[in-house]
Amino acid sequence: xxxxxxxxxxxxxxxxxxxxxxxxxxxxxxxxxxxxxxxxxxxxxxxxxxxxxxxxxxxxxxxxxxxxxxxxxxxxxxxxxxxxxxxxxxxxxxxxxxxxxxxxxxxxxxxxxxxxxxxxxxxxxxxxxxxxxxxxxxxxxxxxxxxxxxxxxxxxxxxxxxxxxxxxxxxxxxxxxxxxxxxxxxxxxxxxxxxxxxx
Numbered sequence: 001x002x003x004x005x006x007x008x009x010x011x012x013x014x015x016x017x018x019x020x021x022x023x024x025x026x027x028x029x030x031x032x033x034x035x036x037x038x039x040x041x042x043x044x045x046x047x048x049x050x051x052x053x054x055x056x057x058x059x060x061x062x063x064x065x066x067x068x069x070x071x072x073x074x075x076x077x078x079x080x081x082x083x084x085x086x087x088x089x090x091x092x093x094x095x096x097x098x099x100x101x102x103x104x105x106x107x108x109x110x111x112x113x114x115x116x117x118x119x120x121x122x123x124x125x126x127x128x129x130x131x132x133x134x135x136x137x138x139x140x141x142x143x144x145x146x147x148x149x150x151x152x153x154x155x156x157x158x159x160x161x162x163x164x165x166x167x168x169x170x171x172x173x174x175x176x177x178x179x180x181x182x183x184x185x186x187x188x189x190x191x192x193x194x195x196x197x198x199x
Contacts, residue, residue: 003034004178008074011040013065013097013117017083020049020056021163022111026077029170035177038062038073042091050081065093070100075177080112080132080162089120099123106181109158109173111165115139128154130161156181 010030014023023039030037041047041061049056070076076098078085088094094117101108102123110118115131116138118124125143129152136146151160151168156176160169 003032004174005030006034008034008177008180009036009038009072010075010077010177011038011068011070011073012077012079013040013088013094014047014059014079014081015042015084015087015094016047017050017081017087018047018079019081019084019112019163020051021166022079022081022114023049023059023077024057025166026079026109026111026170026173029174030077030177033174033178035074038068040065040068040097042087042094050083065091065097068097070097070104070106073101073106074180075107075109075173076101077173078108078110078114078117080110080114082113085113085116089117095120104181105156107156107158107173107176107179109169109176111160111169112162115159127157128152129157129159131159132161 027037039059039061040063044061044064046058046060048058098117099121102121112132119142124139127144129139129144130147130149131139139146150165151172153172158172158176
């Protein structure tokens with residue numbers, strides 16, 4: 001049986017201070033299923049992770065957000081870490097990059113503090129999500145329905161709470177990345193057509 005993500009290219013958007021396991025482990029899972037994975041960041045060179053209350057390992061950046069185009073990718077991963085998403089959400093190019101995936105209805109997987117960047121896109125309104133518990137109020141205020149579950153899937157959006165949830169997060173992330181944008185869009189559009197016809 002072939003690998004589930006052969007021929008797909010997935011972006012991981014992160015900057016200094018990303019939670020190390022939340023980038024490294026999803027990247028391993030994606031690569032194991034045959035995906036091409038690119039680290040996208042605010043700067044070229046390398047970015048450094050955060051592990052056990054101190055700086056951790058560095059990873060090489062393949063493209064900056066100024067160079068990367070959402071249409072080059074089949075899905076997006078947003079690792080957590082306190083500093084990482086807080087920096088990303090304040091960068092207009094990073095937010096615009098994420099918005100490109102939202103607009104194209106491509107799969108997005110965000111863990112821990114990662115959903116913080118999604119709030120800036122306005123896409124969380126009406127979505128069922130989870131995150132690190134300290135973000136619950138922020139997500140609710142942005143219009144999301146927040147739940148305390150290890151992994152939540154809402155129409156291509158995969159969210160999890162913390163590093164302990166990574167196995168479940170990775171499994172659902174791979175499912176959604178394999179499904180892709182087109183199948184989900186067709187299903188949602190079909191539902192919209194039915195609703196329109198019933199009015």
